[in-house]
Structure formats: structure tokens, C-alpha cells
Amino acid sequence: MPVFKTPFNGYSVKFSPFYESQLAVATSQNFGILGNGRLHVLQLNPTITEITSFDTADGVYDLCWSESHDSLLIAAVADGSLKIYDLSLPPTSNPIRSLHEHAREAHGVDFNTVRKDSFLSASWDDTVKLWTVDRPTSVRTFKEHAYCVYSAAWNPRHADVFASASGDCTVRIWDVREPGSTMILPAHEFEILSCDWNKYDDCIIATASVDKSIKVWDVRNYRVPVAVLNGHGYAVRKVKFSPHKMSAIASCSYDMTVCLWDYMVEDALIGRYDHHTEFAVGVDISVLVEGLLASTGWDELVYVWQHGMDPRAP
Amino acid sequence: MQLTSAEEGWRSTIAMATQSDAPPNSIHGKPLNPGSQVTEPTVDDGQNAKAETKKESSPTSVFVNSEPIREEQVQNAVKFLSHPNVRGSPVIYRRSFLERKGLTKEEIDEAFRRVPDQTPAATTTQPVATSQDGQIKAPSNIQQQAPIQTLQPAPAGSISKIGRFSCFHWSHALLAVGFLAVSGAGTAVFFKKSVIPRLKSWIRKVVLEEEGLQKKYKVKPSLAEEAAAAAKAAAAAAADVAQTSQEMLISKTEEKRRFEELISMINVQLREMKLMSNAIDKLEGRTHGRIPMEEQDDHRVSWTGLRQPYANGKVDADSRSVRSSSPSASVEPSVAPHPKSYMEIMAMIQRGEKPSNIREINDAPPNPNQPVPLPRLAPRPKPWDVGQVQSTLTNVIQSQESSNGVSHESKDNQLNGDDVVPWWQRKNVRITEIDTGDEQKFGSSNVVSNARPVQRSWVPPQPPPVAMPEAAAAIRQPKKSLLQKDQLTDEQSLARSADVNDELQRITKLSESGGAVEVNGGSSGLNSSEIQKEENNSHLEM
Numbered sequence: 001m002p003v004f005k006t007p008f009n010g011y012s013v014k015f016s017p018f019y020e021s022q023l024a025v026a027t028s029q030n031f032g033i034l035g036n037g038r039l040h041v042l043q044l045n046p047t048i049t050e051i052t053s054f055d056t057a058d059g060v061y062d063l064c065w066s067e068s069h070d071s072l073l074i075a076a077v078a079d080g081s082l083k084i085y086d087l088s089l090p091p092t093s094n095p096i097r098s099l100h101e102h103a104r105e106a107h108g109v110d111f112n113t114v115r116k117d118s119f120l121s122a123s124w125d126d127t128v129k130l131w132t133v134d135r136p137t138s139v140r141t142f143k144e145h146a147y148c149v150y151s152a153a154w155n156p157r158h159a160d161v162f163a164s165a166s167g168d169c170t171v172r173i174w175d176v177r178e179p180g181s182t183m184i185l186p187a188h189e190f191e192i193l194s195c196d197w198n199k200y201d202d203c204i205i206a207t208a209s210v211d212k213s214i215k216v217w218d219v220r221n222y223r224v225p226v227a228v229l230n231g232h233g234y235a236v237r238k239v240k241f242s243p244h245k246m247s248a249i250a251s252c253s254y255d256m257t258v259c260l261w262d263y264m265v266e267d268a269l270i271g272r273y274d275h276h277t278e279f280a281v282g283v284d285i286s287v288l289v290e291g292l293l294a295s296t297g298w299d300e301l302v303y304v305w306q307h308g309m310d311p312r313a314p
Numbered sequence: 315m316q317l318t319s320a321e322e323g324w325r326s327t328i329a330m331a332t333q334s335d336a337p338p339n340s341i342h343g344k345p346l347n348p349g350s351q352v353t354e355p356t357v358d359d360g361q362n363a364k365a366e367t368k369k370e371s372s373p374t375s376v377f378v379n380s381e382p383i384r385e386e387q388v389q390n391a392v393k394f395l396s397h398p399n400v401r402g403s404p405v406i407y408r409r410s411f412l413e414r415k416g417l418t419k420e421e422i423d424e425a426f427r428r429v430p431d432q433t434p435a436a437t438t439t440q441p442v443a444t445s446q447d448g449q450i451k452a453p454s455n456i457q458q459q460a461p462i463q464t465l466q467p468a469p470a471g472s473i474s475k476i477g478r479f480s481c482f483h484w485s486h487a488l489l490a491v492g493f494l495a496v497s498g499a500g501t502a503v504f505f506k507k508s509v510i511p512r513l514k515s516w517i518r519k520v521v522l523e524e525e526g527l528q529k530k531y532k533v534k535p536s537l538a539e540e541a542a543a544a545a546k547a548a549a550a551a552a553a554d555v556a557q558t559s560q561e562m563l564i565s566k567t568e569e570k571r572r573f574e575e576l577i578s579m580i581n582v583q584l585r586e587m588k589l590m591s592n593a594i595d596k597l598e599g600r601t602h603g604r605i606p607m608e609e610q611d612d613h614r615v616s617w618t619g620l621r622q623p624y625a626n627g628k629v630d631a632d633s634r635s636v637r638s639s640s641p642s643a644s645v646e647p648s649v650a651p652h653p654k655s656y657m658e659i660m661a662m663i664q665r666g667e668k669p670s671n672i673r674e675i676n677d678a679p680p681n682p683n684q685p686v687p688l689p690r691l692a693p694r695p696k697p698w699d700v701g702q703v704q705s706t707l708t709n710v711i712q713s714q715e716s717s718n719g720v721s722h723e724s725k726d727n728q729l730n731g732d733d734v735v736p737w738w739q740r741k742n743v744r745i746t747e748i749d750t751g752d753e754q755k756f757g758s759s760n761v762v763s764n765a766r767p768v769q770r771s772w773v774p775p776q777p778p779p780v781a782m783p784e785a786a787a788a789i790r791q792p793k794k795s796l797l798q799k800d801q802l803t804d805e806q807s808l809a810r811s812a813d814v815n816d817e818l819q820r821i822t823k824l825s826e827s828g829g830a831v832e833v834n835g836g837s838s839g840l841n842s843s844e845i846q847k848e849e850n851n852s853h854l855e856m
Contacts (some may be wrong), residue, residue, distance in 0.1 A: 018691050031656045034663060035672045056677040070691040083677065088687055095677065096684045116693055133686050146410035156698060161377050168410045173377045182378045186414045190647060199698040203376055211647050219377055223416070234650035243697050254650035278653055287696060298653065 001305040001313055004048040008038055010296030012062045012238075012282040017113075018070035020288040021045045025302050026075060028059025035059060039075050041087060044304060054085055054094055064109040067116040072133065074119060076106035082121050084133060099131060101138055108151040114159035124148040128164050130176060142174055144181050151194045151238075157202040165195040171207050173219060185222050187215055194238045200246040206263075208236035214251055216263045227263040231272075237280070243287040250293060252280035258295045260307065275303055275311040379418050387417050391425030483577070490573050494566060501562050509551055516547045593664045597657060598649060 008027035016022035021044040029035030037060035040053045058079040066072035071087040075095075080102035083095040108122035118132045118139065126145045129138040147167035155161040160176045169188055172181040188209035198204035204226065206216045214229040214236055233255035242248035247264040258280055260271035278298035286292035291307040305311040391412050394400060400408060412422045523540045659669055 018694060029671065030659050030669050031653070033656070033659055035669060036675055054677075055675050057675040067693055069687065069689045071687065077677075083679075086684075086687060088690075089684075093680055093684065095679045096686065097682065098677070098679050113696060136682075146406050146413075155377075156696070158375075158377070161375070169414050170410075175375060175377060180419070182375070184379075184413050184419060186416050189414075199696070222379075235647070279650065288694065290697075298656075 001303060001309065001311050002044075002047040003312075004040075004042055004050070004302040006038070006040060006296070006300050006302060008036070008059075009278075009298040009300055010282055010302060011060060013294045013296040013302055014063055014065055014284050015286040015288070015292070015294060016065050016070070017067055017287055018065075019043075020286070022051070023284070023294055023304070024063050024065065024073055025296055026060035026063040026282070027296075027300075028061065028078065030059075031298055032059040032061065032078065037075075037077060039063060039073065039085065040302075041073070042302070048302070048304065052087065052091060054083075054091065056083065061105065062108045064111045064119060066119075066133065067111045067113050069133070074109050074111070076109045076121060078105045080104055080106055080123065080125070082106055082109065082131070097133070097136070099136065099138070101129060101141075102127070104148075107148065110152050110154055110162070112154045112159065113156055114154070120152040120154065120162055122149040122152040122164060126166075128152050128162075128174075140176060142181070144172060145170070147191075150192070153196050153205075155197050155202055156199045163195050163197065163205055165192040165207060167191040169209075171195050171205070171217075173205075183219060183222065185217060185219075187217065187225075188213070193235065196239050196241050196249075198241050198246065199243050206239045206241060206249055208239035208251060210235040212236060212253070214239055214249065214261065216249075227268065229261050229263060229268050231259060231261075231269045232257070238283050240283055240285055242285050244285075244290045250283050250285050252283040252295055252297070254279045256280050256297065258283050258293070271307065273305075273311055276301065379420075381418060383418070383421050383424055387415075388421050388424050388428070391417060391422065392428050395425060395429040483580075486576075487573075490569065494569055497565065498562065501558055504558065505555070509555060512547065512551050512554075516544055516551075519547075520544055589664065593661065596660060596664075 004025070006025060006027045008029045009031050010025060010027050011032060012026040014024055016024070023042055023044070025040045025042065026037070027040065028037045035058075037056040037058055038053050039056065039060050041051045042048050043051050054075075056075065056077050058077050060075045060077055062076040064074050066074065069086075073085045073087065075083045075085065077083055079100075081098050081100035082102075084097040084099070085094045086096050089096070102121065102123040102125050104123055104125035106121050106123045109119055110122075111119040118130055121129045121131065123129070126143060126147060126149060128142040128145075128149055130140040130142070131138050142164070145164065145166040145168050149164050149166045151165045153163050153165075155163070161173065162176070163171055163173050165171050169186060169190060169192060171185040171187045171192055173183040173185070174181050185205075185207070187207040188211050190210040192207050192209045194208040196206050198206070203219045204216060205219060206214055208214045212230065212232045212234060214232075215225040216227040216229070218226050229249070229251075232251070232253040234253055236251050236253045239249060239251045242250065245262075247262050248270075249261045249263060250258065251261065252258045256274060256276045256278060258273045258276075259269060261268045262270050273293075273295070276295065276297040276299050280295055280297040282294075282296040284294045286294070292304065293307055293311075294302065294304045295311075296302045303311040305313075394412070395408060409422055412425070417425075520540070523537070662669060
């Protein structure tokens with residue numbers, strides 16, 4: 001499986017929702033502590049090559065593709081800004097927007113897949129902001145968390161509902177039509193780094209935490225988790241529900257592995273890939289190509305492989 | 315830390331509550347709430363039914379907490395909020411603590427309503443006032459004790475800075491003062507010993523001279539001489555006195571200076587120790603996401619401060635520790651070992667150096683008013699959109715895709731080559747295609763229209779003639795794995811419904827049998843069991 005080497009440490013990887021062979025990688029210099037950032041846009045045919053890349057003054061922590069425009073990408077930058085890039089324009093015209101409202105690092109972005117008109121940004125300034133591409137300022141700010149918000153995820157079926165995962169050990173579920181959060185899940189005893197919704201059951205949400213576990217919750221009965229997935233050796237950095245298989249979850253962790261789980265099964269761990277040699281920090285599952293996985297980590301490598309195959313196989 | 319003792323208070327109130335109440339009700343952290351669980355299923359069913367009938371516009375959304383307020387939890391929260399330690403903390407951390415214990419918003423609001431309110435302004439000024447009191451006390455004490463006036467302003471000024479660490483420095487100040495007093499006393503004693511005998515001897519001399527003079531009253535010059543000698547002696551004595559007093563003054567100023575130097579050096583050491591302890595904490599990875607504010611202020615470089623990717627574990631206990639989560643007795647998860655170069659960079663930044671590989675980049679938009687381009691491609695439907703809500707949208711997409719599909723296909727075909735299968739689409743890939751009309755109800759990721767397969771970049775090649783019929787038969791048998799996924803064509807998949815819990819899996823058509831055999835076709839020496847094993851692997855699909 002081809003590999004792509006980035007000059008900086010990888011932070012996030014996402015497949016394009018429009019083109020099967022396109023994906024983007026967010027990277028930061030010096031492990032994201034202090035330094036520049038770069039956003040790479042790669043294509044997979046015939047091997048992984050770079051289409052274009054964009055440099056930023058500060059590290060890029062996350063990215064998301066637009067669901068409405070095939071050439072737009074949004075980057076969450078460590079200086080708190082969100083930058084929108086248009087691949088149909090030459091690099092000298094990019095970025096087309098820089099939205100700077102967060103007081104601290106922007107750590108996560110997510111694009112609405114239902115109405116496809118808006119996106120969220122999660123920041124270390126304890127807030128989540130709602131934006132649309134055409135507006136220069138945020139539409140709404142959701143300020144309730146008591147600590148950094150690491151991730152925000154839209155519900156795949158309800159256009160107004162999203163969840164946010166925070167370092168205050170809670171996951172909050174919000175409805176953009178309501179003034180405040182509608183549910184508070186005290187999901188873990190330690191910081192929660194990532195959350196994602198089940199694409200096939202809109203009430204199921206998975207949370208990944210510093211306590212090395214992934215918990216799957218049903219919001220209708222949120223006091224007790226549906227499943228607790230143990231197996232990672234260190235903090236779980238990112239969790240993602242499969243777009244093709246209802247109960248499958250992909251996760252990446254500081255134990256340098258990417259794991260696949262089926263939470264409905266007794267022995268939930270169904271795959272483990274230990275191809276990275278440093279923290280595995282980003283993982284994604286392709287929506288257009290079933291079984292295609294991508295991951296990136298602090299070892300400055302991006303792997304794309306089919307589930308069931310060895311990512312490092314030539 | 316403030317909150318840990320308050321947590322103790324929380325646990326004791328819980329224990330008391332459980333002892334007093336007959337049924338052991340929900341303990342925080344072990345959520346078993348029989349009361350709420352009884353009410354929930356009935357509410358669930360109602361909500362589920364509603365959620366299914368009215369989708370987005372449902373007022374009773376599933377994502378709302380519909381539990382009634384639990385009085386017990388509210389009472390525990392009230393006890394927690396009334397705890398004296400808790401009262402000093404900002405409101406948001408109290409809320410966060412209660413949220414982590416599993417209280418709902420309504421319960422928390424009710425508890426806050428019941429506890430007599432303390433305004434946030436009062437809570438924040440309180441700790442400031444107490445610290446200032448401590449600082450003012452120190453210099454006043456010193457002033458009482460210091461006998462020497464000149465040293466007052468200096469130690470008072472320096473002691474007020476370090477008023478907190480009074481024990482160490484007070485005794486030190488006392489020692490210095492005592493030493494000075496002793497030296498003063500010593501010089502006084504020295505005075506007595508040296509000056510007074512001189513005076514006495516001088517007086518005796520004078521008296522003797524007087525007596526001698528009376529015998530020879532003619533000796534005036536001798537008297538004058540003696541007077542001169544006496545004056546000289548007096549002058550010498552006075553000079554001595556002046557000298558010693560001057561020396562004393564010098565020594566005093568020197569002491570003062572040394573004292574000040576000592577104080578400043580201790581301050582520097584203290585700051586360094588603080589930095590080191592912070593660095594150690596970080597190296598052990600106990601901070602998440604941010605570092606204390608005072609460190610950010612210390613660095614005068616223009617960059618806005620450090621970021622620390624969180625490792626595992628809880629936040630260190632510094633002046634901002636109240637802000638963070640304070641896990642209870644549970645074991646802290648082990649810290650992931652960070653890469654060595656990561657540690658080096660962290661250490662470099664702690665020292666105030668900037669890594670040399672950072673460039674100045676201007677990433678501002680060159681034209682912020684650039685109009686956002688119109689979308690060129692219609693959004694592709696998601697595999698989980700089963701078409702109920704998206705039916706109208708799909709009709710629009712059908713017409714668009716028909717025009718876009720061709721251009722898209724040509725673009726990809728140019729890159730692919732017509733017959734070359736992209737490496738990432740081989741073997742286990744299920745390219746969803748709809749061949750039969752009756753499957754149209756379930757949308758697939760690529761195609762929406764019925765009976766017209768959209769040309770995608772990868773066209774499945776025709777399955778080659780089967781080399782081994784038994785192998786083909788083995789391939790076509792349904793597998794027993796839990797992650798069931800059919801290897802079969804449409805007709806056969808419909809016929810065999812093994813434990814498929816996901817309908818979509820049944821529908822996703824497969825050219826995989828073609829693909830799989832194509833891969834295995836080269837190695838025709840494989841027997842059926844090996845082929846089965848291969849198929850097993852390919853069953854672990856997403």
C-alpha cells in the first residue's frame with residue numbers, strides 16, 4: 001500500500017466526499033507545539049501523489065471537506081482561525097477566507113452532511129462555533145463547556161443536532177434551534193478527545209477518551225453505556241463510525257495503532273493495525289469506497305489501505 | 315486542592331444519604347437509577363414513535379433529557395454547593411463538577427437556586443483580599459522588631475513580595491536583624507572598653523598634671539603642652555569614635571546590600587524551581603491543552619504561548635488547577651511515552667528558545683471578498699441515506715449525475731486506464747451498483763437511478779472462466795462469520811439470508827466475486843480450503 005511522507009507531523013486525514021481518489025491531510029511542524037502548518041491535498045491514482053498544498057503560519061490541527069462544494073476545504077489552525085481553501089483556484093488566490101474568532105486553538109471542524117450548508121469549529125477556548133461558508137462571522141457560539149472542546153460532530157440524520165466532546169469529561173448534545181445544550185453525558189472520568197455518531201442509528205454515539213477506552217452510548221438511555229471498548233494501550237485520539245457497516249468503528253490512539261471494532265459483538269476488536277511508529281493521530285474511513293481506510297500520525301506518514309490488508313505492504 | 319476536599323464532602327453526603335434512605339439510590343459514577351429507568355422506557359417509546367413519524371420538526375426530540383428532577387441528587391448538590399471550600403471556586407467549575415457527577419441541567423439549576431447565591435464578583439475578590447492581608451502582616455511585624463531605622467524600608471519592601479513564604483524569610487530577617495543588633499552592641503562594648511579607659515587615663519593624666527602644675531605654677535607652656543596633649547588625645551579618641559561609628563555604618567550598609575542580594579537570589583531560585591517543576595510536570599505529561607498563565611507572561615517573545623498536546627492523566631495542581639478536572643480515587647491512566655524529539659522541543663521552549671525551523675508565513679486570504687464558487691458537482695448521497703428523506707433530493711441528483719457522471723468518468727478513466735483496477739479498489743472493494751430495479755428503494759453510495767448503472771471509474775471486469783468448480787462452489791457458500799457479508803450475486807444473496815442484521819449489506823452488490831476470482835485466478839494451484847481462507851479474510855469488510 002502506498003505511503004505518503006509529509007514534512008511535518010500529521011494531525012488529521014479526511015477523504016473527499018466527492019472524489020474517491022482524493023484526500024487531504026492536516027500537518028503541523030514540531031509536533032504542533034510551535035511552528036508552521038501545512039495542508040496537503042493528495043490523490044491516490046496511480047500512487048499517492050500530492051495535488052497541491054497550502055502553508056499556514058501556525059499548525060493545522062484538523063480539516064474537513066465541504067459537503068456542498070467539491071473544491072472547498074476548511075482547515076482548523078492552531079492560532080484559532082479557520083481557513084477556507086478552494087482547489088479550483090490557483091494557490092496564490094488561496095485561502096479564500098480566514099475566519100478568526102476563537103480566542104485559542106481551533107482543534108476540530110465538521111461539516112453538516114444533512115443540510116450541507118454549515119460547519120462547526122471546536123476550540124480550546126471552551127466554545128463551539130457554527131459557521132456558513134458565505135458569512136464572514138460565526139452564526140452562533142455555544143459556550144457551556146468548562147474546558148477545551150476537542151471535537152464536534154454533526155448528527156448524520158438530524159440537520160440541527162450535534163455533539164461536542166470536551167476536556168471537562170462531558171459530551172454535550174446540542175440542537176442549534178435551542179439556546180443551550182440539550183443533553184449532558186458525563187461519559188468518562190477523564191478528558192474526552194473525540195466523538196462520532198452512528199451513521200445508521202442516529203441515537204448512538206461513540207466517545208473516545210484519555211482513559212484508553214471507547215464507550216458507545218444510546219442517548220435515549222444515557223446513564224449506562226451500550227458498550228465499552230477496551231484494548232488501546234494509551235489515550236484514544238479519534239473515533240469514527242463506519243459509513244458502510246452499522247456497528248463498525250475505527251479508532252486511532254497514542255499506542256500507535258489503528259483499531260477496528262464491532263461494538264455489537266462480544267469480542268469487539270476485529271482489526272488492529274500497528275503500522276505507525278509514533279502516535280497515530282488521525283483516521284478516516286472513505287464514504288465512497290467501501291473498506292478504504294486512511295491514517296496519519298506524528299511519524300509524518302499517511303497510509304491508505306483496504307481493510308484486511310497490511311498497510312505497509314508494498 | 316479545593317475540589318478534592320469538596321469531593322470528600324460529596325461522598326460523605328452520598329454515604330449519609332444512602333444510609334438514611336432505605337433503597338440505595340443512584341450513586342454518582344455508578345449510574346444505576348432504578349427510578350429513572352422505570353420512567354425512561356415509557357418515555358422512550360413515545361419519543362421513538364414521534365421521532366419516526368415527524369423527523370426534524372419534532373418538539374419532543376430524542377436528544378433532550380426527559381428525566382424528572384431527582385430530588386436526592388439536588389439535595390446532594392445543595393450540600394456540595396454549601397461546602398465552604400466550594401464557595402470560593404468560580405461558578406463554572408462548580409457546574410462542571412456537578413455535570414460530571416451525572417446531574418442534569420435542570421437539577422443543577424435547581425440546586426443553585428436553593429443555595430443562597432454568592433455573586434461571582436465576591437468570590438473572586440475574596441481570595442485576593444486574603445492574600446494581600448498575609449502580605450501586609452509581614453512587614454509590620456518586622457518594623458516592630460527592627461531597632462535600626464535605616465534597614466526598615468528595604469526589608470519591608472522585599473519582605474512584602476515574599477510574604478507568603480514567611481517562615482523561611484522571617485527567621486532569616488530576624489537573624490540578620492539580630493546580628494546587626496549584636497554588632498551594634500559589640501561596638502558599644504568596644505566603645506566602652508576602648509574609649510572610656512582612654513578618657514579615664516586622660517583625666518588621670520590631667521589631674522596628675524594639675525597636681526604637678528600646682529607645684530610649679532610657673533610651667534605654663536607645660537600646661538599648654540599638656541592641654542595640647544590632652545586635646546590631641548581627645549581628638550584621637552574622637553577620631554577613633556568617628557572611625558568606629560563610620561565602620562559600623564559601612565558594615566550596616568554592607569549588610570543591607572548583602573541582605574538584598576540574598577533576597578533577590580532566593581527569588582530567582584524560586585522562580586527557577588517553579589519553572590522546573592512545571593517542566594517536570596509537563597515532561598511527565600500531566601498538563602492538558604494549556605499551561606499556566608504566568609508562564610505565558612514570562613516569555614516575552616511575540617508568539618502567543620505554548621500548546622501542549624494532552625497526554626494521559628490529570629492536570630497538575632497549580633494555581634489554575636481548580637479549572638481542570640479532578641478525578642477521584644480512580645487510578646490515573648498511564649502517560650504515553652512521547653517521542654524524544656518532542657521532549658527536546660518542549661525543553662527548548664521551556665528555556666525560551668524558539669525552534670529554528672519556523673518560517674514567517676503570511677497565510678491571510680489575498681482577497682477576502684473573493685466570491686465563493688458555485689458547486690460544480692452535486693453532492694453524492696451517503697450510503698446511510700436510505701432514501702426516505704432524500705427522495706426529492708435524489709430526483710434532482712439523478713438528472714445532475716447523468717450529466718456529471720460522464721465527465722467525471724472520463725476524468726478518472728484518463729488517470730486509470732480503462733482496464734487497470736486502481737490498487738485501492740481491488741479485492742475487497744464493494745462497488746455498489748444497482749442492476750435490478752427492485753433494489754431501487756435502498757439508495758447506494760454511487761447510483762441513484764434505477765436500471766441505469768452509472769459509469770464509475772472502475773468497471774468490474776467479467777469474471778474469468780472458473781478453473782475449479784469446487785472452488786467456485788466453496789466461494790459461493792455463505793460464510794459463518796458474524797460480520798456476514800455476501801459474496802454472491804443479487805439473486806443468490808436474496809435467496810440466502812444468513813444472519814444479516816443490516817439490510818444494506820444484503821443489497822450492496824458485489825462484483826467482488828469477479829474480483830476475488832481474478833486475483834486468485836493466477837494461482838490456480840490453490841485448493842478450495844485456501845480459497846476459503848482467502849474469502850474469510852475478505853469477509854472482514856467495512
